[in-house]
Amino acid sequence: MGKVTATAERTIDAPVETVRALVADYAEVRPKILTDAYRDYEVTEGGKGAGTVARWKLQATSKRVRDVAATVTEPEPGTLVETDANSSMVTTWTVREAGTRSLVRIETTWQGAGGIGGFFEKTFAPGGLKRIYDGVLANLDAQARQSA
Numbered sequence: 001m002g003k004v005t006a007t008a009e010r011t012i013d014a015p016v017e018t019v020r021a022l023v024a025d026y027a028e029v030r031p032k033i034l035t036d037a038y039r040d041y042e043v044t045e046g047g048k049g050a051g052t053v054a055r056w057k058l059q060a061t062s063k064r065v066r067d068v069a070a071t072v073t074e075p076e077p078g079t080l081v082e083t084d085a086n087s088s089m090v091t092t093w094t095v096r097e098a099g100t101r102s103l104v105r106i107e108t109t110w111q112g113a114g115g116i117g118g119f120f121e122k123t124f125a126p127g128g129l130k131r132i133y134d135g136v137l138a139n140l141d142a143q144a145r146q147s148a
Contacts, residue, residue, distance in 0.1 A: 006125065007108075008129075009137070014144035019140070020078055022143055026046070035139065039056065040055070040056055046072070051072065054069075060132070066089070068084050068087075070091070
């Protein structure tokens, strides 16, 4: 079993504090920016930043659905970490200042399968997840423009 990592990032033309607030809003904003790859999204505790607990199904491929139960922590301002109680998956959202704009990065890591299945997972899963995240970041960009 090896560590698998998927990453996507985008520069958003909005101040860092605006984008951080949007990313941290799991109750109102998150459902608006998720793509069709996400189903049955619900917040079960909290709703804003650290302490939030949310559930969803992530349809990574036609055959692969992951049932996620994430608890959110904020180890430092601008960084939200979603730790899945059902797997080794950890997703980190980082929002950094980029002049008058914001750089948003989503990185997910997990312990991959072993053997030939693990080889294919490590080879193809990061690209598939990056495509999903690219859509989420495009939706976040549109949401930031509406909030401006």
